[in-house]
Amino acid sequence: MDDFYRDEILEHYRHPHNKGRLEQPDITYEDHNPFCGDRIGIDLLIKDNRVADVRFWGQGCAISQASASMLTDEIKGMTLDEVKTLNKDDILDLLGIPIGPVRLKCALLSLKALKAGVWGMDKWPDEE
Amino acid sequence: MNETIVIPTLDVEAIKQDFPILQRKVHGRALHYLDNAATSQKPRAVLETLDTYYREYNANVHRGVHTLSEEATARYEGARAKIARFVNARSPKEIIYTRNATEAINLVAYAWGLANLRPGVRVVSTEMEHHSNIVPWQLVTQQAGAGLSYVPFDEDGRLQLDALDRALEDGRTKLVAFTAASNVLGTINPVKEIVARIHAAGALCLVDAAQAVPHLPVDVQDWDCDFCVFSGHKMMGPTGIGVLYGRRALLEEMPPFMGGGDMIREVRLTGSKWNELPWKFEAGTPAIAEAIGLGAAVDYLTALGMERLRAHEVELVTQAWERLGEIPNLKRLGPPPPERSGLVAFAVDSIHPHDLAAILDQEGIAIRAGHHCAAPIHEKLGIAASARASFYIYNTPEEIDLLVAGIYRAKDIFAI
Numbered sequence: 209m210d211d212f213y214r215d216e217i218l219e220h221y222r223h224p225h226n227k228g229r230l231e232q233p234d235i236t237y238e239d240h241n242p243f244c245g246d247r248i249g250i251d252l253l254i255k256d257n258r259v260a261d262v263r264f265w266g267q268g269c270a271i272s273q274a275s276a277s278m279l280t281d282e283i284k285g286m287t288l289d290e291v292k293t294l295n296k297d298d299i300l301d302l303l304g305i306p307i308g309p310v311r312l313k314c315a316l317l318s319l320k321a322l323k324a325g326v327w328g329m330d331k332w333p334d335e336e
Numbered sequence: 337m338n339e340t341i342v343i344p345t346l347d348v349e350a351i352k353q354d355f356p357i358l359q360r361k362v363h364g365r366a367l368h369y370l371d372n373a374a375t376s377q378k379p380r381a382v383l384e385t386l387d388t389y390y391r392e393y394n395a396n397v398h399r400g401v402h403t404l405s406e407e408a409t410a411r412y413e414g415a416r417a418k419i420a421r422f423v424n425a426r427s428p429k430e431i432i433y434t435r436n437a438t439e440a441i442n443l444v445a446y447a448w449g450l451a452n453l454r455p456g457v458r459v460v461s462t463e464m465e466h467h468s469n470i471v472p473w474q475l476v477t478q479q480a481g482a483g484l485s486y487v488p489f490d491e492d493g494r495l496q497l498d499a500l501d502r503a504l505e506d507g508r509t510k511l512v513a514f515t516a517a518s519n520v521l522g523t524i525n526p527v528k529e530i531v532a533r534i535h536a537a538g539a540l541c542l543v544d545a546a547q548a549v550p551h552l553p554v555d556v557q558d559w560d561c562d563f564c565v566f567s568g569h570k571m572m573g574p575t576g577i578g579v580l581y582g583r584r585a586l587l588e589e590m591p592p593f594m595g596g597g598d599m600i601r602e603v604r605l606t607g608s609k610w611n612e613l614p615w616k617f618e619a620g621t622p623a624i625a626e627a628i629g630l631g632a633a634v635d636y637l638t639a640l641g642m643e644r645l646r647a648h649e650v651e652l653v654t655q656a657w658e659r660l661g662e663i664p665n666l667k668r669l670g671p672p673p674p675e676r677s678g679l680v681a682f683a684v685d686s687i688h689p690h691d692l693a694a695i696l697d698q699e700g701i702a703i704r705a706g707h708h709c710a711a712p713i714h715e716k717l718g719i720a721a722s723a724r725a726s727f728y729i730y731n732t733p734e735e736i737d738l739l740v741a742g743i744y745r746a747k748d749i750f751a752i
């Protein structure tokens with residue numbers, strides 16, 4: 209029970225990294241989870257085809273907020289092609305706790321917004 | 337003789353024994369099921385009824401002269417008669433089987449709505465409805481070119497009846513669809529009074545009783561409503577079976593909702609004639625086991641007594657309301673007891689309902705988290721989501737203690 213929410217997740221939830229908005233983002237995308245109303249948006253600043261800066265905003269549970277915080281740390285400096293290949297397992301590795309099927313949607317919301325923004329579409333190729 | 341009549345109070349521990357699922361463990365803890373507004377658990381009597389149907393008289397209804405079909409038909413129609421008595425319909429002909437409350441609302445929206453709505457008239461719903469009593473009306477009024485407006489609720493979560501009166505004033509409102517009991521706010525609306533106002537203006541009403549029939553004594557003749565809908569699975573019955581009650585004269589006038597077998601009297605390639613009530617609205621092979629199972633649930637509820645069941649829930653919800661009110665930074669939604677149904681939705685500052693529900697789940701406590709299919713309520717209250725504990729006959733005061741302790745534990749984990 210006590211490691212049900214790892215300390216690191218709680219820490220990211222209480223003090224999220226990269227939370228806010230960018231002044232002039234090159235890419236911006238907001239997505240929401242219709243089942244719970246959670247909402248996450250991502251702003252990206254792109255330089256030389258790399259993520260030069262990133263912010264996220266929105267509201268949600270510890271899982272969705274912590275995964276957004278961790279993910280935005282992770283992608284700084286990545287090329288857009290690298291961002292495009294990120295998948296569900298990368299998020300689960302970052303979180304490091306078992307996530308059931310219902311809360312998977314919370315965990316993946318930020319990735320979904322990020323990839324939709326980067327691909328410029330609502331779905332990305334590896335989504336069924 | 338000076339005998340005193342003692343009304344036996346409910347023996348909740350004995351009742352719990354009737355629900356096999358309550359014996360199971362969740363994460364190694366005893367299950368404390370506080371999500372009854374989403375769906376209730378089923379007593380053994382209902383489970384055995386389903387089993388017996390498939391083992392002993394599984395057959396299609398209204399179609400065979402063989403013994404099995406006759407038995408199945410008799411019990412399927414017998415369940416309808418039980419349901420009619422349970423909500424005091426004038427006749428079983430006024431009880432239409434549907435899949436659930438949602439399908440029952442869609443039936444009225446399409447069958448009645450498309451025949452009666454047109455530009456210049458409107459349907460009125462309310463701001464406290466479940467999505468199932470909003471979206472069908474949006475679809476149908478759009479298709480018919482009719483209007484749709486909503487009666488707001490006030491700070492305490494009560495419908496603003498003066499706004500209803502205003503919506504009724506110009507004579508353009510043809511139907512008002514409203515809930516008897518809110519699945520989020522817990523508000524119990526004064527159905528009889530609201531129906532009287534609607535009828536005085538010459539409009540019809542549809543009462544969403546999905547949260548009322550399982551928990552309160554309901555009498556559709558006393559309410560004097562035109563349509564009333566509810567779901568079997570929230571009242572100890574199986575999933576896949578629900579009910580539309582409709583005033584007979586209205587149902588007679590309405591065109592069918594779906595076409596197919598069972599709903600016709602005569603089929604020619606040039607056209608068909610509809611079967612009589614209630615079968616006119618029951619196209620295709622119905623949920624036979626489920627309907628009979630719902631009949632068993634009605635028997636179980638009748639034996640318990642709806643007044644006693646309600647009294648038990650009032651006790652629980654009063655206690656839950658008070659105990660939750662003592663927790664700092666916790667906001668309870670809706671009006672205070674006793675005028676509320678047996679559920680409390682609430683929001684705790686800085687703890688998302690998902691997190692709260694996940695932490696409680698680790699202790700075997702099942703609550704709901706989210707917008708409970710009522711996003712407009714949450715939007716109006718300015719919260720994204722809420723947590724909800726909803727009670728039934730098998731819940732106990734000790735479970736409220738566990739809930740409260742669990743919330744404090746979540747506050748510790750999130751250190752607020």
Ligand SMILES: Cc1ncc(COP(=O)(O)O)c(C=O)c1O
Pocket residue numbers: 373374436437438439466468469515517518519544546547567709
């Ligand atoms: C007030 C209310 N109306 C309608 C419904 C819809 O019930 P069902 O999903 O069984 O059709 C519900 C169920 O959550 C409800 O609480």
